[in-house]
Amino acid sequence: MGLFSKTIRTLGPWGGYQLARQICRNQPRILMYHRFSNPPVKDWASPKYFEQQVRHIKENYNSYSLVGLMQYKREHGHMPRHAVVITVDDGYRDFYHYAYPILRKYQVPATLFVTTGFVDRKLWLWPDKITWLLNQVDRIPETIKIGAFCSGSGPVNFETRPFYWQQWITHSLSLPDPEKHSFIDQLASKLGKVFPLSIPHEFEPVTWGELLEMQDNEIEIGGHTVTHPSLGRVTESQAREEIFGCRDTLNERLGDRYRTFCYPNGQPSDFRAFLPGLVQEAGFLGAVTAFPDAYGTRDPLLMRRHVSGDDMFQFFKSVSGVELVGLRLRKDVRMSLSGVVASYAG
Numbered sequence: 515m516g517l518f519s520k521t522i523r524t525l526g527p528w529g530g531y532q533l534a535r536q537i538c539r540n541q542p543r544i545l546m547y548h549r550f551s552n553p554p555v556k557d558w559a560s561p562k563y564f565e566q567q568v569r570h571i572k573e574n575y576n577s578y579s580l581v582g583l584m585q586y587k588r589e590h591g592h593m594p595r596h597a598v599v600i601t602v603d604d605g606y607r608d609f610y611h612y613a614y615p616i617l618r619k620y621q622v623p624a625t626l627f628v629t630t631g632f633v634d635r636k637l638w639l640w641p642d643k644i645t646w647l648l649n650q651v652d653r654i655p656e657t658i659k660i661g662a663f664c665s666g667s668g669p670v671n672f673e674t675r676p677f678y679w680q681q682w683i684t685h686s687l688s689l690p691d692p693e694k695h696s697f698i699d700q701l702a703s704k705l706g707k708v709f710p711l712s713i714p715h716e717f718e719p720v721t722w723g724e725l726l727e728m729q730d731n732e733i734e735i736g737g738h739t740v741t742h743p744s745l746g747r748v749t750e751s752q753a754r755e756e757i758f759g760c761r762d763t764l765n766e767r768l769g770d771r772y773r774t775f776c777y778p779n780g781q782p783s784d785f786r787a788f789l790p791g792l793v794q795e796a797g798f799l800g801a802v803t804a805f806p807d808a809y810g811t812r813d814p815l816l817m818r819r820h821v822s823g824d825d826m827f828q829f830f831k832s833v834s835g836v837e838l839v840g841l842r843l844r845k846d847v848r849m850s851l852s853g854v855v856a857s858y859a860g
């Protein structure tokens with residue numbers, strides 16, 4: 515057991531959180547959420563716990579939108595103390611229904627990263643197509659073979675559905691973008707299903723009107739590409755179209771202003787060395803990954819994020835800095851892409 519873990523055990527969880535909060539006072543923590551629901555759904559955030567978290571942040575930390583944090587740093591030359599940023603990915607409508615009223619109630623800013631083609635209702639977010647497909651069937655009649663991919667037959671129910679979902683998502687993520695879409699279409703045709711033309715209610719995006727309203731009330735609307743590909747599996751010119759196209763649509767629909775950016779999927783394999791430069795060239799003030807490691811927020815174009823949701827233990831680890839301190843003590847670095855590598859001293 516490391517010294518920090520021993521200290522936390524001695525102090526008890528609350529003492530450990532307080533200690534981490536002090537150690538990390540100059541290191542903002544960026545929290546990551548995706549979907550919200552009531553009643554609760556596994557791995558999503560529900561209003562009951564989200565409200566407890568927002569209240570805790572309001573009472574114990576200084577909260578910023580991500581662009582607000584970057585502007586503070588520009589003005590003062592350093593990050594604010596005890597800063598926490600709430601970020602939410604993708605642009606689902608449930609943010610507007612469940613999270614936004616709570617953020618307004620406590621006057622806590624946040625950043626919502628939106629995929630512009632999704633808000634324009636030109637596309638579904640592709641993982642939702644897999645969820646939808648698996649909800650349409652109660653059995654996979656025969657083994658599905660698509661190229662090297664092979665998925666067994668059998669019943670699709672409460673127990674087996676997550677297994678199929680994970681297998682199909684993992685394979686999709688390994689493919690270049692056009693092949694991924696073709697793979698999902700082939701899955702549908704093997705199951706004899708046709709995707710509805712309009713996005714089903716449970717996968718709906720926010721509207722531009724709702725985004726405008728939220729933008730006027732302390733919610734930054736950040737960029738999350740046009741079609742949500744893994745930017746690690748597209749060419750540089752496609753990445754440019756995704757990043758600049760997203761920026762242009764946001765500026766057209768919501769007005770020209772400083773914003774930040776979020777890399778789709780955001781895992782180490784979704785990155786290429788040219789991406790931070792493109793994001794900067796497009797004028798975004800900062801950008802975030804979807805995983806935490808020892809770098810924290812040292813590189814403004816590759817700031818790490820901490821998971822949050824209904825698990826209050828994970829929330830306290832993320833928000834207090836316990837997770838960040840642990841990663842630093844273990845020198846846990848999951849990705850080294852930019853000049854910050856040289857300056858990272860452990």
Ligand SMILES: [Zn+2]
Pocket residue numbers: 603604738742778779
């Ligand atoms: Zn996303």
